[in-house]
Amino acid sequence: MVASREIHLNSRPHGMPRKDNFRTITVEVPEPGPGEFLIRNVWMSVDPYMRGRMHDRESYIPPFQLNAPLEGGAVGEVLRSHHPDFKPGDMVLHMRGWREYALGDGSMVKLPPTGAPADLYLGLLGIPGLTAYFGLFDIAGLQKGETVFISGGAGAVGSVAIQLAKIHGCHVIASCGSDEKAHWLREETGADHVINYRTVDDLNAALRAAAPEGIDVYFDNVGGEHLEAALDCLKLNGRIAACGMISQYNDVGEGVGIRNLLMVVGKRLTIKGFIVSDYMHRREEALVPMMQWYHEGRLNSRSTVFEGIESAADAMIGLFEGTNTGKMLVNLCSHQQHGIEVEFI
Amino acid sequence: MVASREIHLNSRPHGMPRKDNFRTITVEVPEPGPGEFLIRNVWMSVDPYMRGRMHDRESYIPPFQLNAPLEGGAVGEVLRSHHPDFKPGDMVLHMRGWREYALGDGSMVKLPPTGAPADLYLGLLGIPGLTAYFGLFDIAGLQKGETVFISGGAGAVGSVAIQLAKIHGCHVIASCGSDEKAHWLREETGADHVINYRTVDDLNAALRAAAPEGIDVYFDNVGGEHLEAALDCLKLNGRIAACGMISQYNDVGEGVGIRNLLMVVGKRLTIKGFIVSDYMHRREEALVPMMQWYHEGRLNSRSTVFEGIESAADAMIGLFEGTNTGKMLVNLCSHQQHGIEVEFI
Numbered sequence: 001m002v003a004s005r006e007i008h009l010n011s012r013p014h015g016m017p018r019k020d021n022f023r024t025i026t027v028e029v030p031e032p033g034p035g036e037f038l039i040r041n042v043w044m045s046v047d048p049y050m051r052g053r054m055h056d057r058e059s060y061i062p063p064f065q066l067n068a069p070l071e072g073g074a075v076g077e078v079l080r081s082h083h084p085d086f087k088p089g090d091m092v093l094h095m096r097g098w099r100e101y102a103l104g105d106g107s108m109v110k111l112p113p114t115g116a117p118a119d120l121y122l123g124l125l126g127i128p129g130l131t132a133y134f135g136l137f138d139i140a141g142l143q144k145g146e147t148v149f150i151s152g153g154a155g156a157v158g159s160v161a162i163q164l165a166k167i168h169g170c171h172v173i174a175s176c177g178s179d180e181k182a183h184w185l186r187e188e189t190g191a192d193h194v195i196n197y198r199t200v201d202d203l204n205a206a207l208r209a210a211a212p213e214g215i216d217v218y219f220d221n222v223g224g225e226h227l228e229a230a231l232d233c234l235k236l237n238g239r240i241a242a243c244g245m246i247s248q249y250n251d252v253g254e255g256v257g258i259r260n261l262l263m264v265v266g267k268r269l270t271i272k273g274f275i276v277s278d279y280m281h282r283r284e285e286a287l288v289p290m291m292q293w294y295h296e297g298r299l300n301s302r303s304t305v306f307e308g309i310e311s312a313a314d315a316m317i318g319l320f321e322g323t324n325t326g327k328m329l330v331n332l333c334s335h336q337q338h339g340i341e342v343e344f345i
Numbered sequence: 346m347v348a349s350r351e352i353h354l355n356s357r358p359h360g361m362p363r364k365d366n367f368r369t370i371t372v373e374v375p376e377p378g379p380g381e382f383l384i385r386n387v388w389m390s391v392d393p394y395m396r397g398r399m400h401d402r403e404s405y406i407p408p409f410q411l412n413a414p415l416e417g418g419a420v421g422e423v424l425r426s427h428h429p430d431f432k433p434g435d436m437v438l439h440m441r442g443w444r445e446y447a448l449g450d451g452s453m454v455k456l457p458p459t460g461a462p463a464d465l466y467l468g469l470l471g472i473p474g475l476t477a478y479f480g481l482f483d484i485a486g487l488q489k490g491e492t493v494f495i496s497g498g499a500g501a502v503g504s505v506a507i508q509l510a511k512i513h514g515c516h517v518i519a520s521c522g523s524d525e526k527a528h529w530l531r532e533e534t535g536a537d538h539v540i541n542y543r544t545v546d547d548l549n550a551a552l553r554a555a556a557p558e559g560i561d562v563y564f565d566n567v568g569g570e571h572l573e574a575a576l577d578c579l580k581l582n583g584r585i586a587a588c589g590m591i592s593q594y595n596d597v598g599e600g601v602g603i604r605n606l607l608m609v610v611g612k613r614l615t616i617k618g619f620i621v622s623d624y625m626h627r628r629e630e631a632l633v634p635m636m637q638w639y640h641e642g643r644l645n646s647r648s649t650v651f652e653g654i655e656s657a658a659d660a661m662i663g664l665f666e667g668t669n670t671g672k673m674l675v676n677l678c679s680h681q682q683h684g685i686e687v688e689f690i
Contacts, residue, residue, distance in 0.1 A: 256602060261587075266397070273609035273614050
């Protein structure tokens with residue numbers, strides 16, 4: 001038995017999540033039974049999609065239950081094992097985040113010995129990286145030489161998408177919400193134009209100025225005004241990969257809608273939504289080249305790290321306040337080695 | 346020389362078109378020169394897309410010019426010809442509508458001797474029919490056995506789409522704006538469920554009641570609340586063929602937007618806009634089976650006919666008031682034979 005703190009959903013947020021929607025409790029995790037092993041979580045992923053699971057409604061993934069631990073991607077170290085394939089010291093990727101210790105079983109994924117820091121499997125080499133890859137190349141069918149607009153460019157998905165599009169030989173316009181993020185995107189990800197949407201007067205005009213000929217593809221992480229600006233700026237036969245719409249996740253009641261959807265008809269646009277879990281059977285198709293680009297130094301990663309499970313609610317709220325640059329992580333075990341270029345908060 | 350009345354755009358409509366946006370003037374049409382022929386127009390098409398051409402803005406088709414005749418699909422009879430391929434009595438399909446007489450040239454299409462009434466080439470066997478066919482089968486990829494919702498079901502495109510979907514073995518839900526239209530759709534087009542959107546309290550609930558399992562495809566002619574209801578009701582991997590959004594064509598300023606577009610992500614929806622002119626090279630693919638179904642009595646047509654060119658503005662305004670059941674036509678030459686099942690106004 002080991003004492004483990006975990007985060008429960010205390011109440012369902014109405015609008016922006018508040019700290020009192022979450023509660024930290026301590027439980028006893030039993031010793032692993034036959035075929036099981038005990039995991040000490042090291043890294044925990046905090047992602048925008050989790051906001052949707054806080055609603056009690058039908059969706060592509062079941063809602064979080066009240067008074068039960070939240071769930072989400074995590075990487076941990078095997079401490080004690082009764083499973084022949086998992087040895088103490090092995091690093092495991094799994095969905096039992098939001099807690100310090102968890103019991104594991106044979107359905108979990110052991111991290112391969114790639115030399116990449118473990119936390120990258122929650123970002124660049126994990127769900128966000130796969131989302132960027134399949135969104136750009138499969139959903140939007142991005143072609144070499146095209147112009148792509150990527151909103152939420154400083155987020156976990158957006159920052160990978162920018163780099164992948166640049167490797168693919170595309171012209172990239174990205175948006176983000178601070179001058180510091182804009183500087184990072186320009187200097188480190190290779191974005192050709194960066195728009196700080198919080199400081200421009202007119203997002204449509206800023207996008208049009210960055211792409212006078214129009215854009216071929218819009219990778220949407222934000223929705224709302226970003227999506228309207230993209231619809232206005234897309235060329236004939238343009239495509240939208242609808243990955244997420246973070247600007248709307250905390251909307252209460254009926255928000256403001258998208259007013260220029262009629263553009264879809266005259267410009268023959270395609271809007272295609274996707275969830276990366278549909279691509280898990282094709283993950284190697286993305287991970288093999290991405291791992292190579294990572295080792296060649298062509299794909300870089302940055303994270304914002306909150307320390308300790310007691311900071312997880314702040315990390316979640318921070319996602320919607322734009323606190324993170326790159327992947328938002330919680331480090332649950334600070335003596336473990338971190339990935340490169342992390343920024344502690 | 347022949348005296349011909351034609352309709353000019355007198356001023357650009359702001360919101361719903363008014364009669365004073367149009368002006369009837371009389372011009373002298375010269376005798377045909379070498380390679381030309383003189384056409385007496387018999388049928389003139391009035392279509393929702395023409396509203397877009399009344400704005401002075403860039404679009405997929407140039408705007409109408411002020412103080413110049415409007416343009417649009419028409420069928421006429423050759424009166425006098427200096428072109429070897431066009432003889433007096435031939436019926437010609439062309440784009441010089443909104444006038445009683447026009448000069449023709451070799452770029453125009455002579456109607457084939459199919460035995461189908463000439464006006465059908467402006468409806469069932471013309472642009473609206475092709476729009477229904479390629480929208481359903483190419484853009485939306487409608488499959489046998491699927492459930493499809495077709496808004497604007499009593500319009501020129503919608504009423505053909507309903508029949509094509511039924512021939513294809515699909516379950517069809519249609520919407521329209523009067524009980525009389527609903528009766529026609531149920532009795533004559535084979536629609537399985539018809540929703541009169543003007544009399545239901547809650548379009549979402551009505552659609553959900555008609556399709557408890559959800560819809561696979563939405564063929565959008567209307568936009569607005571219809572589109573929101575469809576987004577709510579679409580199944581996983583559902584598709585929207587975005588053909589038109591007539592509810593928004595007369596919007597002034599920033600209308601109400603589509604508030605639930607986030608559904609696109611979680612349900613992996615695809616919204617695809619299209620303009621039928623992109624399919625002209627494939628028209629035979631649609632017209633061969635459609636002609637056969639027409640001759641077999643499986644595809645039927647209905648028109649609402651205004652008499653005389655002086656009624657053309659009323660016909661145009663009537664489109665947005667729901668005056669038409671089936672194809673909206675203006676008959677310019679009433680001694681000519683009409684297609685079947687026309688309703689004169």
